[in-house]
Amino acid sequence: xxxxxxxxxxxxxxxxxxxxxxxxxxxxxxxxxxxxxxxxxxxxxxxxxxxxxxxxxxxxxxxxxxxxxxxxxxxxxxxxxxxxxxxxxxxxxxxxxxxxxxxxxxxx
Amino acid sequence: xxxxxxxxxxxxxxxxxxxxxxxxxxxxxxxxxxxxxxxxxxxxxxxxxxxxxxxxxxxxxxxxxxxxxxxxxxxxxxxxxxxxxxxxxxxxxxxxxxxxxxxxxxxxxxxxxxxxxxxxxxxxxxxxxxxxxxxxxxxxxxxxxxxxxxxxxxxxxxxxxxxxxxxxxxxxxxxxxxxxxxxxxxxxxxxx
Numbered sequence: 001x002x003x004x005x006x007x008x009x010x011x012x013x014x015x016x017x018x019x020x021x022x023x024x025x026x027x028x029x030x031x032x033x034x035x036x037x038x039x040x041x042x043x044x045x046x047x048x049x050x051x052x053x054x055x056x057x058x059x060x061x062x063x064x065x066x067x068x069x070x071x072x073x074x075x076x077x078x079x080x081x082x083x084x085x086x087x088x089x090x091x092x093x094x095x096x097x098x099x100x101x102x103x104x105x106x107x108x
Numbered sequence: 109x110x111x112x113x114x115x116x117x118x119x120x121x122x123x124x125x126x127x128x129x130x131x132x133x134x135x136x137x138x139x140x141x142x143x144x145x146x147x148x149x150x151x152x153x154x155x156x157x158x159x160x161x162x163x164x165x166x167x168x169x170x171x172x173x174x175x176x177x178x179x180x181x182x183x184x185x186x187x188x189x190x191x192x193x194x195x196x197x198x199x200x201x202x203x204x205x206x207x208x209x210x211x212x213x214x215x216x217x218x219x220x221x222x223x224x225x226x227x228x229x230x231x232x233x234x235x236x237x238x239x240x241x242x243x244x245x246x247x248x249x250x251x252x253x254x255x256x257x258x259x260x261x262x263x264x265x266x267x268x269x270x271x272x273x274x275x276x277x278x279x280x281x282x283x284x285x286x287x288x289x290x291x292x293x294x295x296x297x298x299x300x
Contacts (some may be wrong), residue, residue: 001154033140033158038157043159043164044140045140045157045158045159045161045164046167048136049168049171050166054170056171056175070142071139071142
């Protein structure tokens with residue numbers, strides 16, 4: 001069972017990964033949930049509170065796409081602010097990961 | 109767990125969220141089940157992959173509470189936000205709780221003392237005037253006004269302290285639980 005610190009670390013990374021996914025193309029919640037959280041050891045459901053928060057923070061916006069077979073799907077796309085956030089945070093993460101890797105050295 | 113069980117537990121965990129928002133949230137999970145079933149997964153599989161509905165509900169509540177606080181900085185929004193955050197960070201709270209309780213007690217005592225002064229002042233004034241206390245009417249009136257003003261002053265300080273405590277609590281929540289503001293996560297400008 002991952003501890004609280006571990007979960008917080010993954011939560012921080014989840015946001016960056018979801019934003020990065022959206023920067024490569026609009027997507028809908030189920031697809032995001034299926035592709036991202038499990039890769040970093042989190043439950044698919046954690047995507048949903050995250051998407052709501054990203055909307056509140058103005059980093060993503062939603063639009064509906066009609067579907068021939070069933071109800072319409074809610075799609076997410078990045079806003080201007082969202083695009084800026086992705087570049088900034090991806091850069092910050094890369095810098096951090098590089099530093100950590102150097103510090104860890106041969107420990108892992 | 110079936111879809112119905114999952115959604116029931118989720119709804120229960122969402123209690124306290126405004127109905128409009130709660131229904132929106134539930135609909136998102138319903139869509140998720142629909143997509144999952146269409147992809148050939150069973151209800152049990154989808155429910156398991158989503159995770160614990162109680163925890164998800166709490167995360168949503170915390171997110172909603174903070175949303176409301178950011179939109180309208182009212183005392184009730186503050187308590188709503190704190191309640192949501194407390195539900196989420198239960199374990200961490202066990203460490204901070206004694207400190208918060210002590211500070212809260214101090215503030216409460218201040219407020220009680222303030223009320224005491226105000227009512228005491230009122231009592232002295234009325235009693236002094238009615239029973240013709242030596243120096244009446246000036247002494248009891250001045251004493252009364254003095255006590256009441258002091259009480260109001262202490263009371264105002266208590267309110268400021270309470271607001272400060274709530275602000276500190278929410279700041280702690282942001283830093284510790286990373287529920288708000290992109291700017292406070294480890295992958296943000298906080299690194300620079």
